[in-house]
Amino acid sequence: MKELRAVDKDTLAWHESERPELTHGYLRVVPCFSAAKHGTELAFLTGKVLQRGPWDPELQLHRRDTGPRRPYPFALGNATVGNVAETGPGVTSFASGDRVLVEEVPFRDEHVVPAVKCHRIPEQMSWKSAVCLDPGVFALGAVRDGHVRPGDRVAVFGMGAIGLMAVQFCRLAGATLVVAVEPDAQRRTVARDLGADVVVDPTACDIGLEIRQATGRQGADVCIEFSGSVQALQHAIRGVAFGGNVVCGAFPGPYPAGLDLGAEAHINTPNLIFSRACSDPNRDHPRWDLRRIKDCCLQWLVAGKATGEGIIGPVVPFNSLLTEYPRIVPDPRLGVKLGVAH
Numbered sequence: 001m002k003e004l005r006a007v008d009k010d011t012l013a014w015h016e017s018e019r020p021e022l023t024h025g026y027l028r029v030v031p032c033f034s035a036a037k038h039g040t041e042l043a044f045l046t047g048k049v050l051q052r053g054p055w056d057p058e059l060q061l062h063r064r065d066t067g068p069r070r071p072y073p074f075a076l077g078n079a080t081v082g083n084v085a086e087t088g089p090g091v092t093s094f095a096s097g098d099r100v101l102v103e104e105v106p107f108r109d110e111h112v113v114p115a116v117k118c119h120r121i122p123e124q125m126s127w128k129s130a131v132c133l134d135p136g137v138f139a140l141g142a143v144r145d146g147h148v149r150p151g152d153r154v155a156v157f158g159m160g161a162i163g164l165m166a167v168q169f170c171r172l173a174g175a176t177l178v179v180a181v182e183p184d185a186q187r188r189t190v191a192r193d194l195g196a197d198v199v200v201d202p203t204a205c206d207i208g209l210e211i212r213q214a215t216g217r218q219g220a221d222v223c224i225e226f227s228g229s230v231q232a233l234q235h236a237i238r239g240v241a242f243g244g245n246v247v248c249g250a251f252p253g254p255y256p257a258g259l260d261l262g263a264e265a266h267i268n269t270p271n272l273i274f275s276r277a278c279s280d281p282n283r284d285h286p287r288w289d290l291r292r293i294k295d296c297c298l299q300w301l302v303a304g305k306a307t308g309e310g311i312i313g314p315v316v317p318f319n320s321l322l323t324e325y326p327r328i329v330p331d332p333r334l335g336v337k338l339g340v341a342h
Contacts, residue, residue: 025089
């Protein structure tokens with residue numbers, strides 16, 4: 001099997017391995033289309049998150065006394081849509097020929113995966129919507145953690161795949177105004193197409209002021225930050241209404257100096273909420289967990305209530321990834337979420 005890997009900082013290579021036999025509970029899936037997970041993959045590929053030291057799961061903190069962790073090599077890619085080619089012993093929920101979405105798998109020309117990582121999807125469902133399940137999960141988690149309610153006015157920062165899904169879920173939650181904040185013109189256009197009422201370029205104006213003016217001077221009930229920019233977080237705090245919620249959903253490297261928590265934050269007393277849908281137990285445990293968020297998100301994608309159309313692109317051939325991935329993924333002007341045709 002052929003797989004795309006990061007073998008060192010900013011260095012990619014193909015890795016080939018033997019085709020494994022199927023064991024109990026596993027499927028063999030031949031991919032048709034796949035997608036990247038830009039933010040998280042780049043954070044590791046560029047070494048940004050390595051500055052914090054390795055994560056200690058028992059202490060629940062990054063250890064700064066052990067030196068930086070080198071995660072290389074690791075596989076790149078996030079999800080694939082393909083067809084079941086073969087089922088292993090004990091698999092009764094899938095059959096050969098089924099069209100499936102496979103979660104958390106790299107760019108590879110064949111997958112042998114546990115059946116529990118697969119979702120059967122209808123033939124009429126766009127593959128671009130299917131591979132947006134992962135960003136949709138984190139977007140839905142942030143919308144829920146921020147308590148976006150009918151009638152609320154919301155600002156979403158960062159129109160990557162997660163931010164664009166958040167715009168759609170804010171609409172589904174009943175928001176009456178959605179402001180999308182994004183420096184890239186193409187992404188602002190996609191945000192408007194997907195339901196944003198106001199799109200704003202943070203390089204061209206005072207975003208905190210713009211949000212207050214767009215909301216009748218009151219400020220947004222909820223600001224959701226998915227850009228990973230310290231300036232964006234500052235403006236989210238400046239633009240949120242008195243007592244409103246600021247949701248930090250991004251996975252940035254260490255912030256530089258400059259975040260001011262003594263100005264608007266001190267006077268307007270917003271709630272600063274960190275959101276990560278896969279950090280169970282969920283804030284609404286035991287009623288909600290990661291599985292329920294996934295199921296809900298997939299239901300909406302299958303039903304067409306949310307879409308990946310406009311989010312996935314460009315789409316490149318699998319065999320071109322070694323050159324196309326490092327060209328496209330770091331440059332927001334070239335697309336939102338890289339798609340791959342197998």
